[in-house]
Amino acid sequence: xxxxxxxxxxxxxxxxxxxxxxxxxxxxxxxxxxxxxxxxxxxxxxxxxxxxxxxxxxxxxxxxxxxxxxxxxxxxxxxxxxxxxxxxxxxxxxxxxxxxxxxxxxxxxxxxxxxxxxxxxxxxxxxxxxxxxxxxxxxxxxxxxxxxxxxxxxxxxxxxxxxxxxxxxxxxxxxxxxxxxxxxxxxxxxxxxxxxxxxxxxxxxxxxxxxxxxxxxxxxxxxxxxxxxxxxxxxxxxxxxxxxxxxxxxxxxxxxxxxxxxxxxxxxxxxxxxxxxxxxxxxxxxxxxxxxxxxxxxxxxxxxxxxxxxxxxxxxxxxxxxxxxxxxxxxxxxxxxxxxxx
Numbered sequence: 001x002x003x004x005x006x007x008x009x010x011x012x013x014x015x016x017x018x019x020x021x022x023x024x025x026x027x028x029x030x031x032x033x034x035x036x037x038x039x040x041x042x043x044x045x046x047x048x049x050x051x052x053x054x055x056x057x058x059x060x061x062x063x064x065x066x067x068x069x070x071x072x073x074x075x076x077x078x079x080x081x082x083x084x085x086x087x088x089x090x091x092x093x094x095x096x097x098x099x100x101x102x103x104x105x106x107x108x109x110x111x112x113x114x115x116x117x118x119x120x121x122x123x124x125x126x127x128x129x130x131x132x133x134x135x136x137x138x139x140x141x142x143x144x145x146x147x148x149x150x151x152x153x154x155x156x157x158x159x160x161x162x163x164x165x166x167x168x169x170x171x172x173x174x175x176x177x178x179x180x181x182x183x184x185x186x187x188x189x190x191x192x193x194x195x196x197x198x199x200x201x202x203x204x205x206x207x208x209x210x211x212x213x214x215x216x217x218x219x220x221x222x223x224x225x226x227x228x229x230x231x232x233x234x235x236x237x238x239x240x241x242x243x244x245x246x247x248x249x250x251x252x253x254x255x256x257x258x259x260x261x262x263x264x265x266x267x268x269x270x271x272x273x274x275x276x277x278x279x280x281x282x283x284x285x286x287x288x289x290x291x292x293x294x295x296x297x298x299x300x301x302x303x304x305x306x307x308x309x310x311x312x313x314x315x316x317x318x319x320x321x322x323x324x325x326x327x328x329x330x331x332x333x334x335x336x337x338x339x340x341x342x
Contacts, residue, residue: 021198022195022198022199022223023069023072024069024073024194025072025073025076026073026076026077027040027041027044027073027077029194030066030069030070030073031187031190031191031194032066032183032184032187032190032191032219033065033066033070033180033181033183036070036178036179036180039176039178040057040070040074040176040178043055043176044074044077044078047078048077048078052153053078053080053105053106053107053108053153053154053155054074054078054108054155055155055174055175055176056129056155056156056157056158056173056174056175056176057071057074057155057156057157057158057174057175057176057177057178058114058157058158058159058160058171058174058176058177058178059071059157059158059159059160059178059180060159060160060161060163060177060178060179060180061161061179061180061181062161062180062182062218062302063161063218063220064218064219064220064221065180065181065182065183065218065219065220066180066219067112067159067180068110068112068159070178070180071084071108071110071157071159074108074155074157075108075110078106078108078155079106080106080107080108080155081104081106081107081108082107082108082109082110083099083102083103083107083108083109083110084110084112085099085109085110085111085112086111086112086113086116087111087112087113087114087115087116087117088113088116088117090111090117090118090121091118092121093120093121093124093136095121096121096124096125097124097134097136100128100134100151100154101134101149101151103151103152103154104152104154105152105153105154106152106153106154106155107152107154107155108154108155108156108157109154109155109156109157110157110158110159111156111157111158111159112159113159113160113161114158114159114160114166114170115160115161115162115163115165115166116165119167122167122170124136125156125170126169126170126173127148128151128156129156129173130173132150132151132152132153132154133148133149133150133151134148134149134151135147135148136148136149156174158170158174161298182216182217182218182306183217183218183219184217185209185212185213185217188212188213188215188217188219188222189205189208189209189212191212191219191222191223192208192209192211192212192222192226193205193208195222195223195226196208196226199226199227199230201226201230201241202240202241203226203241204242206243207241207242207243207246210243210246210247211225211226211229211246211250213257213259214250214255214256214257214258214259215259216259216303217306225250225253225255228249228253229241229245229246229249229250232245232248232249232252233245233249236248236249258307258326259303259307260303260307260309260326263289263291263295263299263300264300264303264304265327266289267285267289267296267300267304268304268309268310268319268323268326268327269327270285270288270289271285271310271317271318271319271323272319272323272324272327272329274288276332277318277319277323277324277332277335278310278313278316278317278318278319279313279315279316279317279318280316280317280318281316281317282296282297282301282316282317284316285317301317304323307322308320308322309322309323309326310323320335321335321336
């Protein structure tokens with residue numbers, strides 16, 4: 001069985017049901033992303049007043065920040081059915097055609113990881129988004145002809161973690177594009193308190209904040225840590241959760257005060273011990289810690305960059321003064337001088 005990565009922002013196997021129970025259903029319940037919520041509230045209210053389906057919406061940002069949740073919230077606010085699929089699941093044009101022809105007026109089609117959709121399928125989506133029609137080519141060669149099927153008016157919500165990989169024609173067909181950013185500590189603490197209440201966990205403000213500080217500013221990771229802390233408290237602390245129990249639980253999970261796990265620390269130690277702090281390439285780091293390049297690039301590196309523990313340079317990644325200090329290594333003279341000069 002594959003080991004669970006506690007700090008991976010993607011949904012882990014078996015988490016779907018728990019995630020669903022914690023999802024807010026309305027914009028008022030949704031915590032954080034104030035600019036996105038404000039724009040969406042105006043956008044959706046205007047559509048309801050006109051008695052029309054909302055325009056197509058594109059949500060982008062790192063995994064675990066609430067793109068899927070917002071899609072369900074939009075569906076609830078519009079009193080619409082939400083049909084869910086993903087880019088990789090649409091392998092043939094017929095797959096998309098079957099979904100589109102079964103949509104009713106006002107339905108919402110949510111396509112997760114839309115940037116991974118096949119280009120030939122993407123082209124079929126263009127007339128569906130613009131004209132609510134489906135163009136299907138029947139036959140081959142000179143006898144081929146195009147059949148146009150009218151579709152019900154629907155709204156497409158696309159979600160992607162890699163906006164740059166989406167083609168410009170597809171991006172331009174969305175009426176509203178929103179970026180989801182990482183959450184602040186106050187927002188993360190509020191999410192912890194809300195999740196604790198839904199899971200019937202007794203959690204105070206300070207304890208919720210302690211879990212929030214180690215959750216990489218990502219709600220999905222915070223909820224996962226909360227459940228692991230609950231398990232630890234149930235077995236080792238008679239179900240009582242306080243700051244000492246949280247610290248002990250997270251220490252047993254190898255998650256330190258800044259939210260780094262063992263893989264993060266191994267990557268930093270490798271850069272410092274084997275390559276004198278860098279610069280070192282991504283493939284070299286991945287090989288040195290026996291991880292996939294995609295894991296380093298999509299899970300480890302973004303967090304270390306955001307925390308200021310590594311830097312990107314044209315020649316590769318380098319460890320910062322902060323990384324040396326966090327892991328207890330003496331700071332090299334060149335980094336000390338660099339800090340003085342700035």
